Amino acid sequence: MADSLNSPNISDLSEEQIIALFADSLSSADGIGIGDDSSVTEGPSGLKQFLSTDLIVEHVHFRRQDISAHFLGHKALAVNLSDIAAMGGRPNGFYLSLALPKELSVSWLRQFRDGLLALAKKHNILLLGGDTTRSQNDIIVNITITGVGKPRQVKLRSEAKVGDVLCVTGTLGDSAAGLKILSNPDQYAHLTKSERQQLLESHQQPKPEVEKGQWLSQEKAVHAMIDVSDGLLRDAHHIAQQSQCRLNIELEQLPLSQAFKSFYEKNGINKQAQEFAVAGGEDYRLLLAVAEDAVKDLQKRYKQKFSTILHQIGSVSKGDSEVEILRDGSPVEVKEQEFKHFKES
Ligand SMILES: Nc1ncnc2c1ncn2[C@@H]1O[C@H](COP(=O)(O)OP(=O)(O)OP(=O)(O)O)[C@@H](O)[C@H]1O
Ligand SMILES: Cc1ncc(C[n+]2csc(CCOP(=O)(O)O)c2C)c(N)n1
Ligand SMILES: [Mg+2]
Structure with a gap:
């Protein structure tokens, strides 16, 4: 006391x-424990087993009036699937723990279940168990997910190499823009209905890139991978720290959707748009470090397979374990606020 x-x-x-209060080091040399998108242990039939867990807390991750129960069910599982995707794994089961206030309607819970199970069905994974308890006021959802992968295809945050190229699997910033629209709906009347819809959808119904993660995991030239949940800047920082090299990100190279550009067009401040996209969170894209001599061929085959672009956004160089953001080749300080649950690290 x-x-x-x-x-x-x-x-x-x-x-x-x-987190460090509970763990001596965030980077375990063999990649088995704390520090990556999932833990990696021995699995069945010579495979590796992945296990990851994620919390969704009312007022921190969502406001009840901003998201339907169906979409929240979808999102709770999507963010977990994304962690398995980042390891290059195939998801195979999950556990669901709920803390619910007594006043919640049964209809809300049924819709939440439907959203969750529809995504589970799509990915062919089973609900294996969980826990259910009462909360005072807020809805709290925890999902723990399992997956498997071939040992040589496991992709860690710690394997980026000097000389690698950084790539990202899709546009950035849409989800953060969606959150802004939900927070200040009147400010964005200039967007078309479909632009608005697209940004809200990125925020409320993210699509975990499980198939892309598995496909990329078969490529030896993909050295490191992470999913972008906290925002590109923070997640790139995790690779920089754990691979002990410097990551350089070029703002002009960031893939921005047309809807995201329109979101910013009103003010005509394109520079700010890039910084918002680099800082904004909940994109659930994959960020990867790829051997430079293999990247062109990889991009070509990726395009053939997924009919979309694997965007090159920067490089890995020798240096401190930091991320440098560049505009026209010169370092810039990003003023946009990154998402942080607690104090700046
Ligand atoms: N309370 C905790 N005790 C032990 N390990 C933890 C704790 N919280 C987080 N970790 C571990 O720390 C690492 C980073 O956690 P974090 O939640 O930031 O994962 P992430 O994949 O970067 O983000 P996200 O939660 O958005 O998926 C993970 O390996 C995670 O298992
Ligand atoms: C009401 C409300 N306020 C803020 C946000 C933004 N937000 C919450 S968690 C997170 C990062 C990933 O979290 P975690 O690391 O816990 O998975 C972000 C960007 C939101 N979605 N809703
Ligand atoms: Mg993650």
């Missing part, structure tokens, strides 16, 4: 510092 009186509270710590 006396100790807690003198103790600062946890808002003085970063998320990384809080």
Whole structure:
């Protein structure tokens, strides 16, 4: 008791510092434990087993009036599937834990279930168990997901190499723009109905890139992979820290959707749009470090397979474990706020 009186509270710590209280090091040399998008252990039939867990908390990850129960069910599973995708794994089962306030309607819960199970069915994965309890006021959802992959195809955050090229599987910033629209609906009347719809959909119904992750995992030239959940800047930082090299991201190369550009057009501030896209979170795209001599061929085959572009957005170089953001080749300081649950690390 006396100790807690003198103790600062946890808002003085970063998320990384809080996690470090439970783990000696965030980067385990063999990639087995804490520090990646999932843990990696021995699985059945000589495969590796992936396991990951994610919390969704009302007021932190969503506001009840902003998202239907169906979409929330979808999103709760999607963010977990994305972590398995980032490892190059094939998801195979999940557990669902719920803390629910007594006043919640049965109809809300049924719709949540339908959204969740529709996505589970699409990915052919089974609900294996969970836990159910009461909460005072807020809805809290936790999903733990499992997956498998071939040992040589496991993609870690720690394997980026100096000279690699950075690629991203799709546009960035749409989800963060969707969140802005939900927060200030009147400010974005200049968007067409379909632009608005597209941005809201990215936020409320993200599409985890499971098939792309598995396809990319077969490529030896893909050295490292992570999913972009906290925002490109923060997630690139995780690769930089764990691979102990410098990541350089070129703002002009960032893939931005037409709807996202329109979202920003009103102010005519394109520079700000790029910075918003680099900082904004919940994109659920894959960021990868690829051997430079293989990237052109990989992009060609990726285009043939998925009819979409694997965007080249930067490079990996020797240096401190930091991320440098460049505009026209010169470093810039990004002023947009990154998403942080706690203090800046
Ligand atoms: N309380 C905790 N105790 C032990 N390990 C933790 C704890 N919280 C997070 N971790 C581990 O720390 C690493 C980073 O966690 P984090 O939640 O940031 O994962 P992420 O994939 O980067 O983000 P997201 O939660 O958006 O999927 C992961 O390996 C995770 O398992
Ligand atoms: C009401 C509300 N406020 C803010 C946000 C934005 N947001 C919440 S969590 C997160 C990063 C990933 O989280 P985690 O690492 O916990 O998976 C982001 C960008 C939101 N979706 N809803
Ligand atoms: Mg992740």
